[in-house]
Amino acid sequence: VQLLDFHHLACDEALRYFLSRFFLPGESQMVYRVLERFSVRYARDNPEDGLSSDQVLTLAYALVILNTSLHSQQIKPTDRMKKADFVDMCTKGGVPVGTSRLEEMFDRVHVGPFKPSFSAGDKVYGRLARDPKVIRGHAMAKTTPVDVVLLKQGSQF
Incomplete structure (x- = not known):
């Protein structure tokens, strides 16, 4: 503050x-x-x-x-x-x-409501930081090969 x-x-x-x-x-x-x-x-x-x-x-x-x-x-x-x-x-x-x-x-x-102004990437990384199991569990099972390539390239898909 x-x-x-x-x-x-x-x-x-x-x-x-x-x-x-x-x-x-x-x-x-x-x-x-x-x-x-x-x-x-x-x-x-x-x-x-x-x-x-x-x-x-x-x-x-x-x-x-x-x-x-x-x-x-x-x-x-x-x-x-x-x-x-x-x-x-x-x-x-x-x-x-x-x-x-x-x-x-x-x-x-x-x-308009009070709300955080984060980019899509900020939201994804924030969620991953709070719950690393998202990467391991069912979330990774639902990824496609294209998602993995984009993630490795640093894309904020």
Whole structure:
């Protein structure tokens, strides 16, 4: 986090930039710790916003909840968070950000989800790094001779 620059970015834009660098873990305690680090850095980089790191943490968590609500296929379209619900959640959570700014954040999250921006090759190598059995087990049994040649040539097929 210390290597990233969040100066003059809205909180949702900084969070999108931050989360484009890795996959957010699924465990809530780990998500909390990641967002906590982000919040400290964002508050330090943007003192003109007047937000404490705790307030940024609350807003960042609300943005992650919003992102999940709007973009998860497991949530029915009728159950997705509405703009007024997001503004209300942030306001009741003690985030001193104006309604218009919160609505702008909602609109930007609505346009596209927070997601890592990796190339296809990065995804393959990341998966192999996490689970080397992918190379050994059934995955290698399904490869074709052409796949093996491309892999040996360093192709990111």
